[in-house]
Amino acid sequence: MKYITYFIKLFYRIRFWLIIAPLVVALLVFWKMSDTPRNYTANCSIYTGIITGVNILSESGITTTSYTQGSMMDNLLNIITADQTLKQVSLRLYARIMVHGDPYKDNKYIKASNYRFLYDRGLVIHDLIDKSSTNDSINEQRTYENLVAYETNDPNNYVYGIYLWNLPYVNRDALHKIEVKRIGDSDVLEVSYTTDDPGIVYQTLLILIDEFNKQYQDLRFGETNNVIAYFRAELKRIGKDLEASENLLTDYRVENQVINYEEETKAVAALNRDYELQYWQSLNEYHVSDSIKRELEKRMQLHSEIIQNNNLFILYNSKISEINEKLAMAKYYPENAIPQPTIDSLSRELEHNKTALEKALEKMGYIKYNKEGISNKNVIEEWLKQVISYKKAEAELKVLNQRKIHMAQKYIHFAPIGSTLTRKERAVNINERKYLAILDALNAALLRQKSIQMNSANLKVMNEPFYPLAPSTVSKHKLLTIGVYLGSLIFIIFFFLIIDILDHTLRNIFKAEQLTGNKVLGAFTRQLSLAARRYNKIYTTLSAKTLCNSAITYFNPNQYNIVNLISNEPGEGKSYVMKQIAQQFTERGFDVIQLSWQDEFQTDAQAFIQSLNLEQFDLQGNNNLKDKVIIVEYPSLKDAALTSNILQNVSLNLQIIDSRRTWKNKDQQLFERTKEMCNNVPIFLILNYTNRDAAEDINGLMPPYTFLRKLFYRISQLGLTANDKPLHNA
Template sequence: MIGRNYHTEATLYTGIASGYSMEGGGSKVDWATAQNAMDNLMNIIKSESTLKRVSMRLYARSLINGDPHKDNEYIKANNYNRIYNHLSQSPNGKEILALIDKSSEDKTVENFYKYLKPTQSNYLYGIFYYNLHHYCYNELKNIQAARKGASDLIEISYEADDPGIAYNTIDILTKEFVNEYRALRYAETDKVIEYFNSELKRIGKELRINEDSLTKYNVDKRIINYYDETKEIAAINKEFELREQNAYIEVNSAKAMLSELETHMNSNAKQVLNNILFLNKLNEASSLTGKISEMETVSGGETSKQKEILKSYKDSLTIVRKELSNLSDKYVEHRYTKEGVSKNNIIEQWLEQTLKFEKAKSDLQIIQESQRALDERYKFYAPVGSTIKRKERNINFIEQNYLSVLKSYNDALMRRKNLEMTSATLKVLNTPAYPINPMPTQLRKIVMATCAGTFLFILGFFLILELLDRTLRDSIRTRRLVGLPLLGAFPKNSILEYHGQVEKAQNIASKQLSSSILQFCNEKKEGLPYIINFISTEGDEGKSKLIDELKVYWSNIGLKVRTVIGGKDFNPSSREFYLAKSITDFYIPEEEDILLVEYPNLREINIAPELLQEANLNIVVARADRGWKETDKLLVEKLQKQVVQTPLYVYLTYASRNVVEDFTGMLPPYSIWRKMVYRLSQLALTESVSTLFKRKEQAKEATNEDDD
């Protein structure tokens, strides 16, 4: 029985092709990506997991809101009774009914999922995977989802024999589909975000540890800025090298000058140099000179106190120098040397050079000590520098890794935000409408298609049968299969087909056969009657029946007829028959007009060509209801070669009425209905009715003549 279905549909707006995207970076739409996204959405709609959720919620909604006595907008009463009875009669029915919370659909669905297990005995599992009407996968997968052209719209449609089921199925699907889509997309992105977040924490912790280690190392080594400090040390080292060089020059210059001056001194002047008081003052002057030199060389920025100390040292040095000058004047005997140089000037110069020499020695000593201290700083800073660079390089590597992971983390966050925006655009543009009127049934089309299909099948069957069947049956097939002209057809003995007038039909057929044969009886051979040979390729073809009918008919009209039958009037297996050159070799002519010769079938004997050529007519008798085999074809081809110019025809026996009528005309009974059928079979479509009745009267008169 063909039921009446209800159709409902909904339209979803996706916003994939024309919506805003945070990842696109431009306004150009990637149609391949858009098409792939649309295909994914439609596949999610029809996916097994989505339909399973729809099935569970639809089943829960039907059980909660169904009414066993009347139809409602959720389910028809008969469908509700069917699923309720099916559930209650199941082994675990009471258990599942206890899961239903009439006040909450969500709670009921949650209970169903807790009970659901992928086992064969689980009833809720079988609802979806077996064949429970309206709720199984095989029916829910008939939901249609298609994109409307190249737009952002997806049309979802469904048909069911219950309007409430159809409406609620689409209503639930539009909600479950969005949840399923979000779960799939968010699950993927959330895992990526979680991974990058954990990596950021790990790398950030590692970066802080390395930075703290560098800070602690700088504090331990008392380094504020390694690169600036090393630059300053290099500059000081260069300056000290220049000072050391200058100090060496000054020391050597002062030493040479002292030696030169001492050569111009007399013994009295030299005694001054050995005087204890003079030496003490000289040592005091040297000490003051060294202190002044040290303060001027080492001190970078002088305070007011240091300036006062330096000034006091310089004042003391001036006093000591005066005292040394006075002491030297006491010991000078002459004012001039032999070279004419003032002795006072020599002493003064000597004292001045001595002070310079002491100052230069002090500067050189101080510079060398500072240089040694600087060398210690170099030894200190060399390993510190490599360690700091290694730590900074490690920190820089970790920092780059951190920034790279941070960028990926931000990209993942942006992708998730983009997915949120995409999911937010999944809106039900046209909500499903509750179907009130059923769809027009396809019964008329189905019936018409069935009739057309049946007609085409029957037509095709008979066409194939016509092409492959080798049964003789009618005149057209007989001529095609046998390859001989057809002389006529004799009716079969069928009371139903001939309406109890078989004998009349056979008489008419005998008359037609007689007329066809007599046209060949126009020339007798000397000493012989007209000879008609009856031949067949197989036995039981009806030759004897034809000969008897002809003999009776011709005898009635005054013709002398004689029959010669093989196996009765002559021995077809005898030597005389096989060597016969004429019919007279086994037959003695008398006064007969026509001789009817019946030969055994050609499978058993071979007929001499002379016997065939001696006859006026050779007739191959064949049943219309038998197939023409390849052996029959070979025997007839051989027979054609043997008869040469003698007429050779085929005659059908056991033929149906319409085949016989092709040669005899209409056969009795001659009713109006029969006349109309015969008229149509002969395609006499425009034949007048008067002609039809005249032909009926002529047929009756001919029948009466035949009876007489």
């Protein structure tokens, strides 16, 4: 808290510096800057419509990422600030100035002084300035075309140097001061330009907007048209390749009679699977029937040979075999497409021959019994059944063997076609993908072209540039003046703060206690002059009262009390302090004895210390000892050395310090040694010749009690919400 109070009082002490010095510096800066050229600023806003504007891409549902949107806006910023754009602005602005400028009168194009400056330096190209037409716009365009035609890449060419030399208003450095920025995340670009000629500011922005639109359209449309031409040429070339590969594929399919290779190969595989299953099934039936037939023939013995040699048996058996073979052909060769009535007729004929064969066997009655008289009917019926089954399986195997040869030919036919078709279809697919990719790219380029056309139409000036009537630097002058004022104020504060921190003058209580490490008990003000001298006596009395009030608290009530006044240097005001506190003690009823080494006849200061005997003052009796105060003024420690018994056999030691002088390291060493010699006897500092504000830290508010002084005192004591009673003059 004491540091806050210290800073408040520091500011109050340097209040006149804080008020007057920054104000003087600010006025000087404002006065000096009043003669500087005034700058004029013009602004305009351009709506691009690239992101939020309606175009073909957005209507078709195609969206762009934030990165793409940022890149698009950056491209616009780069186009408007590119050297190519600014160079065209430079030549067009120079042509406009030369056509519309007036050497004797300021106009909306240029000041007369600036026109004379530019005109006088362009003597070599005066013949390029065309003013033959009554229409200044035509003159301006002709002048611009003359400048462009005259320009060559030669450092000695004047037109070439208009943009690159240090020619004001139209050179590269001047035009690069044009500020272009995007307003937030919107589609709007803000363009701002500042210079000391309002006409040039206005005309530069008008030309820049027009040139920006031209450069943007030339760049975007030129790039897109080249891309579209490339895609169309590629689309035509790849289309021919695609058509050739498709024709080759078609010819190969016709040549090999393949309509759908995958379906046909699946059908062949299915037929082969069915063939394999039927073949093994028929082969199994063939072997089973043959085995059973042979077993039954063994049981029938000679009867089987008789039956097999029978003409009817041979006839019907042959017919059954022939019919089974035809039915197998109809079953396993579906591609032959035998009509269903024919198949039904063959089935009926087969059943008829089976029945006829059974009846023929029944007529052979002599074989109904064997030689043992056992009936052969059941055996013969089973044997006949197996014979028929055997013939059926035999016919099917014959047909299936032929089918096997046919299936092998199918595989031989389809096997090489598959790989060839794959290669030809892959070639067609590759060309088709290329064609579609180029077609998509061409469509995207065409959409992009239309979108650019719409976006170019969206490049609209929201806020037209205005002709500045008032300079924009007035506010800057004010801001600079305020900045100088604040800078001076801060500089003064830090300057005095550093001085105060480094200063070893004990001008106030805070500094005295910080530097010495000891408490301050009292403070006496210096003698004021002029109108304030009427308060000198009041200040002295208040300081003496405060010191005596504090000193009494250290007195012993049962004996006389001795107060030592010491100092490091002579002339620090010990006699003055002794006189004032002696008067105060006397008024309070104390019997005061004043002893000063200056009142003795000894000229040697050390002799006074050695001859001093305080016990002689205790001869009047012990009853009044408690009301007796002995104030002893010793010579300065620079001239004489005090002993420990002098400093310890007293009630209080007061170190008098002149607050106007520097507290040196030697002073601190003397004080610390004196403090050690005092042992348990208190020693305090008394500041003399202080200013009124420093004395108020101990004595309280001192007159005059004006409103401002009372307000500052309350603030310095951090009584921010206090409601103190008003003080009256002493």
